[in-house]
Amino acid sequence: MPAQPPASHFIDGVFHEDVEGATFESLYPATGQVIARLHAATPAVIEMAVAAATRGQAEWTALPGAERGKVLRRAAAIMRERNRELSELETLDTGKPIAETLVADAASGADCLDYFAALAADLRGDHIDLGGSFAYTRREPLGVCVGIGAWNYPIQIASWKAAPALACGNAMIFKPSETTPLSALRLAEILMEAGLPKGVFNVVQGAGAVGAALVSHPGIAKVSVTGSVATGARVMQAASAGITPVTLELGGKSPLIVFADADLDAAVSGAILGNFYSAGQICSNGTRVFVERSVRGAFVDKLRARVARIRLGDPMAETTDMGPLVSRAQMERVLAYLRLGREEGAVLECGGAAAEVPGFPNGCFVQPTVFTGVADEMRIAREEIFGPVMSVFDFDTEEEVIARANATEFGLAAGVFTRDIQRGHRVVAKLKAGTCWINAYNLTPVEMPFGGAKRSGIGRENGRAAIEHYSQVKSVYVEMGKAEAPY
Ligand code: NDP
Numbered sequence: 001m002p003a004q005p006p007a008s009h010f011i012d013g014v015f016h017e018d019v020e021g022a023t024f025e026s027l028y029p030a031t032g033q034v035i036a037r038l039h040a041a042t043p044a045v046i047e048m049a050v051a052a053a054t055r056g057q058a059e060w061t062a063l064p065g066a067e068r069g070k071v072l073r074r075a076a077a078i079m080r081e082r083n084r085e086l087s088e089l090e091t092l093d094t095g096k097p098i099a100e101t102l103v104a105d106a107a108s109g110a111d112c113l114d115y116f117a118a119l120a121a122d123l124r125g126d127h128i129d130l131g132g133s134f135a136y137t138r139r140e141p142l143g144v145c146v147g148i149g150a151w152n153y154p155i156q157i158a159s160w161k162a163a164p165a166l167a168c169g170n171a172m173i174f175k176p177s178e179t180t181p182l183s184a185l186r187l188a189e190i191l192m193e194a195g196l197p198k199g200v201f202n203v204v205q206g207a208g209a210v211g212a213a214l215v216s217h218p219g220i221a222k223v224s225v226t227g228s229v230a231t232g233a234r235v236m237q238a239a240s241a242g243i244t245p246v247t248l249e250l251g252g253k254s255p256l257i258v259f260a261d262a263d264l265d266a267a268v269s270g271a272i273l274g275n276f277y278s279a280g281q282i283c284s285n286g287t288r289v290f291v292e293r294s295v296r297g298a299f300v301d302k303l304r305a306r307v308a309r310i311r312l313g314d315p316m317a318e319t320t321d322m323g324p325l326v327s328r329a330q331m332e333r334v335l336a337y338l339r340l341g342r343e344e345g346a347v348l349e350c351g352g353a354a355a356e357v358p359g360f361p362n363g364c365f366v367q368p369t370v371f372t373g374v375a376d377e378m379r380i381a382r383e384e385i386f387g388p389v390m391s392v393f394d395f396d397t398e399e400e401v402i403a404r405a406n407a408t409e410f411g412l413a414a415g416v417f418t419r420d421i422q423r424g425h426r427v428v429a430k431l432k433a434g435t436c437w438i439n440a441y442n443l444t445p446v447e448m449p450f451g452g453a454k455r456s457g458i459g460r461e462n463g464r465a466a467i468e469h470y471s472q473v474k475s476v477y478v479e480m481g482k483a484e485a486p487y
Contacts, residue, residue, distance in 0.1 A: 001036055003092050003182055008038040008205045009045055010188035012052035013198025018045050021206070026181055029095030029324040030315050032362040038181055040206030043213065049173045049202045050219040053144040056199025057171035061141050065167070069120035072163060074194035076113035079106050079187075086186060088316070090155060093180045095324040095364065096278050097315045104278075108446070109159030109187070112462070115446040119467060120167035125474075132481060138474045141169035142245070143221030145470065146214045148235070149184070150226045151177035151326050152281040152386075158184040161224050162191070162201055164466035170222070171200045173214060178207040179327055215239055222470065225249070226283075228384075229410075229455050236458075247459030247469050249283065250452060251384040252412030254433065255405035256286030256441060259398075260295045262417035263439070267291075268302045270415060270441035271390060276310060276368050277442065279322050280388035281330070284413035284450075286441055288381060290401050293394045300372060300392060304350055307368050312355050324357075324364035325387060331364040334387030338369060341380040346391070347373035376404055384410070398427065406432045411453030415441045434460070 003026070007015035021039035028035050041049070060068065079086065087101035096105075125137035147161035158174050165172045176184040184203045191201045204210060208231070215223050215238045224247035225235045232248040239246050256274055258267040274286035291299045315323035325331045331354065338352050351369030366387055374381050374391040381391055395401040405414060414433035418424050424438040434452040437443065444450050449463035459469045 001034055003035040003089055005036060005038075005182060005185045009041060009049070010185050010203040011045070011049050011199075012056070012202070013192055015185075016045065016048070018042050021045065024178055024207070026093055026179070027327070028092050029326055030360050030363045035092050036182060038205050040178075041204040041210045045204055046210070046213050046217065049204050050144060050217055052199035053171035053173050053202055054219060056197055057141070057144055057169070059197045060166070060171060060200045061169035065123050065169070066121035068167060068169065069117040071191070071195045072113045072117035072120065072166060075191050075196070076110040076117065078190045078193055079110040079113065082190070083107060086155060086183060089186065090183050091315050091323070093154060093182045094151065094326055095315055097320040097323045099318050099320060100278060104156070105153060106155050106183075108156050112159045112163045112446045116163035116167035116466075119464065123168065123467070123471070133477070133479050135475055135477045138476065139168070139467070139471045140474050141471055143170060144219055145170045145172045145222040145224065146220050147172055147174040148211045148214070148223070148225040148227065149174065149176045150283075151179040152278060152283070154180040155183035155187055157226050158187050160461045162187065164461070164470045166196070166200065168467060168471040170470055171202075173202045173204060175204055175206065175211050175214060178205070181205050211235070212238060215244070216241065218242060220244060223247070224459070224461075224469070232457065245469070247451075247461065248457040249461060250412070250455065250457045251386075252283050252285070252410045252452065252456050253288060253382065253384050253408050254284060254286045254410070254413040254415070255288045255290055255431070256415040257401050257405060257417070257427065258289065258291045258295070258299060259416070259418040259420070259423065260292040261419045263419065264295060264299055264302060266439060267417035268299065268306055270417060270437075270439075271303060272306055274415065274441035275390040276307070276322060276388050279325050279366065281326060281386050282442065284435060284442055284444070286413065286415050287385065287389065288391055288393060288405070290393045290395045290405060293396055296392070296394050300349060300370070303370060303392075307350050307370060310368050312357050312365055312367075314359065322368065322388065324360070325366055326364070328364055330386065331366060334366050334385055334389065337380055337383075337385045337387070337389060341371050341374075341378070341389070344378040344380060345373070345375075346371040346378060346380060349392075351388070376407065382408065398423065402427060402430045406430075409455045412456035413437075413452075
């Protein structure tokens with residue numbers, strides 16, 4: 001098996017196995033080949049991870065922030081040195097083309113480690129003058145944090161959670177998605193090599209039940225999960241018993257609005273990036289593309305021509321633009337939505353079925369698909385599909401499109417293409433979404449906070465905002481006179 005790790009879990013600085021745990025396999029979605037066989041964590045493994053993380057956190061938090069930052073910076077450098085090898089592993093585990101994983105996965109993880117390395121050295125509180133006496137605040141870690149990942153950006157998600165958590169002096173137990181369990185183990189090895197004390201970053205494997213056991217563990221101080229709304233709700237409910245704070249990065253059905261005055265070629269690029277990168281398996285995708293009626297025909301013509309050029313193929317070939325979906329189950333889910341779109345009366349402009357890719361008869365490939373004539377109430381317009389499926393809508397006025405863009409339970413992201421600078425800012429201010437782009441789509445530099453409004457989540461990852469979610473403020477009142485009591 002080409003990607004078999006030495007053992008399933010990484011605890012207290014070393015690989016750890018417990019064959020009592022249920023066996024599961026990781027498959028290469030382009031071929032169906034088993035690339036690794038692992039065991040889910042047993043209750044004993046979870047206890048071991050919590051104990052190791054508790055010990056590790058005490059040691060780690062005693063270091064000055066600048067020293068913690070040095071470790072994270074070294075880890076970023078190692079990740080960059082191993083980018084090719086990490087990218088190949090991510091391509092095997094997710095099926096995403098190597099052309100993407102080389103630039104978007106471990107690379108963004110390294111950027112994130114670097115960014116929070118710098119912030120680690122700059123964690124600070126306030127001084128509050130009380131006229132003689134004073135108070136100050138300390139920014140303190142939370143303790144042992146749990147990170148739970150989705151399968152679309154495995155090493156990026158692990159890094160986006162680990163970097164701010166560790167920068168603040170916490171320890172982390174990370175549970176990757178059962179579908180993509182491998183790269184988080186590499187991140188753990190890299191962090192150890194960079195000098196992280198043992199126990200500070202641990203990886204335990206398993207499905208939702210392992211995640212649920214971690215969330216309810218009394219030794220846990222914080223949970224951050226990337227996943228679906230249903231999972232987010234379950235995690236929040238379980239965390240409520242311990243009043244455990246949660247960061248939830250959940251799903252979306254985001255609007256991308258194209259006004260008639262926009263640079264149409266740029267808008268088409270935004271729509272393509274926001275629907276077909278990673279075969280559409282991106283939470284912030286702008287899957288509801290609203291195009292002002294007067295340019296709708298021209299926009300769709302350009303779109304069809306560009307989509308026809310997308311090259312599906314061998315994910316390991318650098319010339320391939322789009323690989324398979326992550327699993328057969330995800331492919332079936334997406335194909336069911338393609339059938340549903342036709343049944344609901346949407347017009348199929350291109351795609352609409354599974355794709356045949358020579359040499360990959362068992363691959364989970366789906367054609368990039370565009371529907372027009374989509375009505376707001378259709379299920380393909382309301383539900384997250386998480387595949388290469390774009391819906392195009394017409395609109396006539398700014399007021400109308402804002403109302404329709406906001407008429408969703410989700411609020412993860414939104415985009416606006418226009419050459420009118422005032423309109424761009426005016427519209428974005430009215431969109432109920434956590435992350436917005438003007439004349440761009442799906443760019444998520446680590447400096448910019450990322451997260452959702454409404455049912456798309458709570459809290460923010462990246463940017464200085466993430467520090468708020470992995471630390472707590474302690475207020476200290478200092479009496480400079482003599483303490484007095486009224487009786
Ligand atoms: P899931 O919600 O199915 O799973 C997310 C993670 O939670 C997995 O590791 C899963 O384990 C685990 N899990 C499942 N049930 C529980 C539970 N009760 N308690 C604790 N953990 C649990 O999402 P997917 O992995 O299918 O990912 C796709 C979803 O993720 C989409 O909705 C997408 O929008 C969202 N997403 C959001 C992003 C964001 O930043 N906002 C980014 C990427 C994806 P396992 O899968 O191993 O069973």
